[in-house]
Amino acid sequence: MSSLLECAIIGGGPAGLSAALVLGRARRRVALFDEGEPRNAVTREAHGFLTRDGIAPAELRRAAHEDIRKYGNVSVHRMKVAEVANERGLFRLRTEEGERFEAKKLIVATGLKERLPAIDGLRELYGRSLFSCPYCDGWELRDQPLVVIGEQEEKAYHLAKTASQWSRNLLLCTNGSAIAEGRKRALEANGIRWNESRIRVALGTDGILSRVIFEGGEEERRRGGFVVSEWFQGSAIAESLGCKMNGKGGIETDEFGRTSVEGVFAAGDASVISPAQLIVAAAEGSRAAMGVNGDLIHESFLPG
Numbered sequence: 001m002s003s004l005l006e007c008a009i010i011g012g013g014p015a016g017l018s019a020a021l022v023l024g025r026a027r028r029r030v031a032l033f034d035e036g037e038p039r040n041a042v043t044r045e046a047h048g049f050l051t052r053d054g055i056a057p058a059e060l061r062r063a064a065h066e067d068i069r070k071y072g073n074v075s076v077h078r079m080k081v082a083e084v085a086n087e088r089g090l091f092r093l094r095t096e097e098g099e100r101f102e103a104k105k106l107i108v109a110t111g112l113k114e115r116l117p118a119i120d121g122l123r124e125l126y127g128r129s130l131f132s133c134p135y136c137d138g139w140e141l142r143d144q145p146l147v148v149i150g151e152q153e154e155k156a157y158h159l160a161k162t163a164s165q166w167s168r169n170l171l172l173c174t175n176g177s178a179i180a181e182g183r184k185r186a187l188e189a190n191g192i193r194w195n196e197s198r199i200r201v202a203l204g205t206d207g208i209l210s211r212v213i214f215e216g217g218e219e220e221r222r223r224g225g226f227v228v229s230e231w232f233q234g235s236a237i238a239e240s241l242g243c244k245m246n247g248k249g250g251i252e253t254d255e256f257g258r259t260s261v262e263g264v265f266a267a268g269d270a271s272v273i274s275p276a277q278l279i280v281a282a283a284e285g286s287r288a289a290m291g292v293n294g295d296l297i298h299e300s301f302l303p304g
Helices: 014-025 055-067 134-141 153-163 181-189 278-301
Strands: 005-010 030-031 075-077 081-087 090-095 100-108 112-116 146-149 170-173 194-195 199-205 208-214 219-221 224-227 232-234 264-266
Touching: 005 014, 005 081, 005 090, 005 278, 014 030, 014 055, 014 075, 075 181, 100 181, 100 199, 100 278, 134 153, 134 170, 134 224, 146 208, 153 170, 153 181, 153 224, 181 194, 264 278
Parallel strands: 005 030, 005 100, 030 075, 100 264, 146 170, 146 224, 170 194
Antiparallel strands: 081 090, 090 100, 112 232, 199 208, 208 219
């Protein structure tokens, strides 16, 4: 059993890394647990992060670890936390390797996992020419013939509406889902075409989309686009501890990342259940770290 930590951080994405940096600088004894399986593993470039626009996600993580390494009170463990138990206000962690840790506070920054529509060829193109977020990858696809693919009609419609800022040559495909008549009229008024037919396959070369072929044999030539994925929690730890979830399936938090369970904080995509930009997730990690540090100060500060 390791010595008592002041905070354990589960998740080594931008939220967890930022929290570790802030708490390290606050002189807290911290352990960061990173299983090394980021959601954006297929992504080659990350965008929208000030001073790091276009950086490879792996390089961003490497630089973050280098920053954190300066603070000897922060340890980084390349392992997955298998279980967390809340025992009388202390959090007992067990990793898959069987190592055990105890912490006063816990930050859950495990992010999200995604499930793509079950369309042949989609996975091979995802992260190269098909993406989830126009704010992250729209600039690179600007003015090209694009497709928006989504089986959840409302989300697909709003993604197409957003993507129209980057290209006016758009095709919305709902893979068998019907589009409401009012939305069809709005799409038409804005020059966005649609196709409700099921998609047989998305074809491309070296990850670059070239054609979308429908079950009836019809095909459309496209150069890239965006996909509505199904998002779900990357870990069941928060729910296992009894944390309340919000209406979208994210972990409910206050403005400093506090969850409904005393001592448990959440940051990053896990709390908002919507793919945020890296810079937003990093900011949330910083804010949760301030929440942790503030609570630790309050608990140890002697009254006058």
